[in-house]
Amino acid sequence: MSILSPKYKRDFYKILPFGIIWLIFGLIFLWIEYAAVIVLGDQKFSKSTIYLTPKIFLFASTSIFFIGCFVGFLEVRFINKYFVTKSFPTKLIGKLTIYVVLMLVIMFIFYHLAASIEMQKSVFSTEVFERYKFFFFSITNISTSIQLAFSLFVSLLYAEVRDNLGQNVLLNFFIGKYHKPVVENRTFMFTDMKDSTKIAEELGNVKYFNFLRSYYNDLSAAILNHNGEVYQYIGDEIVISWQNTKCNAAQNSVDCFFDMQQRLSEKKEEYIKNYNAFPEFKAAIHKGDVTVGEIGALKKEIFFTGDVLNTTARIQNLCNEYNSDLLISELIAKDLKTDNFELKPINNVALKGKANTINIVGVQKKVE
Structure with missing residues (x-):
């Protein structure tokens, strides 16, 4: 006998692909960015980048997956139902605004956590915050934003196609x-x-x-x-x-x-x-x-x-x-x-x- 009711089981299978999509594209972008640092050797670029140690890789992979699942949870259980009867432009602008704010908050939190792990300092330390300030105005921030936007776009596109065709x-x-x-x-x-x-x-x-x-x-x-x-x-x-x-x-x-x-x-x-x-x-x-x-x-x-x-x-x-x-x-x-x-x-x-x-x-x- 299934632990989840049919309704929650359906929601689970709608949310899980968000995590998988975010994980796949997150790892691809993470590897591209890491390879760029190694090949180009740009000090400015590398200073804003958190290096891929095994510990950081595990943290990043887990975080990306659960962030994707969190976005899926918000989309399936809350956000989507408020835009069902809205026009396409309203739906697009409304969801974009909500998720942009969400992504900024997520990037702020998880960059601090990752930097704290790499630098072995408190997440509330001045050094970690200074590192984030440098990251915020760097090209790495732009590439990370593109990654998150692309993952968001693909996962939302998947959700729209799924809702039209059926799970x-x-x-x-x-x-x-x-x-x-x-x-x-x-x-x-x-x-x-x-x-x-x-x-x-x-x-x-x-x-x-x-x-x-x-x-x-x-x-x-x-x-x-x-x-x-x-x-x-x-x-x-x-x-x-x-x-x-x-x-x-x-x-x-x-x-x-x-x-x-x-x-x-x-x-x-x-x-x-x-x-x-x-x-x-x-x-x-x-x-x-x-x-x-x-x-x-x-x-x-x-x-x-x-x-x-x-x-x-x-x-x-x-x-x-x-x-x-x-x-x-x-x-x-x-x-x-x-x-x-x-x-x-x-x-x-x-x-x-x-x-x-x-x-x-x-x-x-x-x-x-």
Whole structure:
């Protein structure tokens, strides 16, 4: 059992690459600067530089990694959420200002620490401070600032790409997991908002867009807490996936559905106040083998294909007919702990475009 909750585990894997990126570029710049001192033999340059003894190298490597992680922590947990709805120039200038101030403070603190270690003097001594003053007005400071700015730029660029593609998608692109098609056994949940056309007409395009944004944001915690992966947002529909080999996908998917419902209901007054409308949704869950791979000529993405997706979509279309917010296939029901749920079997259901019938199950949560 994982020590971290799914949410904190996700945050950890978003923050860790910041530390790795900063460490890689930090070591590259550190070596370039050290080599320049040795080759050029510039006394002014070397006076502002702290020499790479093994002790200094260990301190520098550890510091750079944890500074990167600290920046990642600030970005993931605090700073980014304040700029989500801002324009690109506002986001750029705002983040740049915050991080420039942060970098100046970091450079001040860690240069004093490194100089103290090299000179074997107190970090508060006059000699260490004089050393920092010389460094501040030296070319070494410029090169260090460039290094930090470059590391910051690359790590923030990574974060933006990751948020647009998705955490797992970006990782799979890097490691080449889906360069060639592979077969995976997965569970899929197709959700669809009720009366979305009517709501869109009443709200208008811009307000409906904000309505959808709030809807997606409010569902995200439930999806994360039950180890779901968002495969696609299609209008007001969300397709969520679980890899069956990694968890009890049947239990997670059904629990996720009711958690999503609960989180929305807790914000009903807020939706009514802001939009005079409340989003309700229906869903279907099914599992089976799918083929996964990279696809696309002008724009690549991870693509799932297989009968399980078509079947899940067609089951979801039956929710209104059977007056059920959640329909699951018999395969899902067999793996589901039923203590908290009431199940209503519906046998020999004909699905549109399919020759064979299927057994499905309506699911309701037991009232305590």
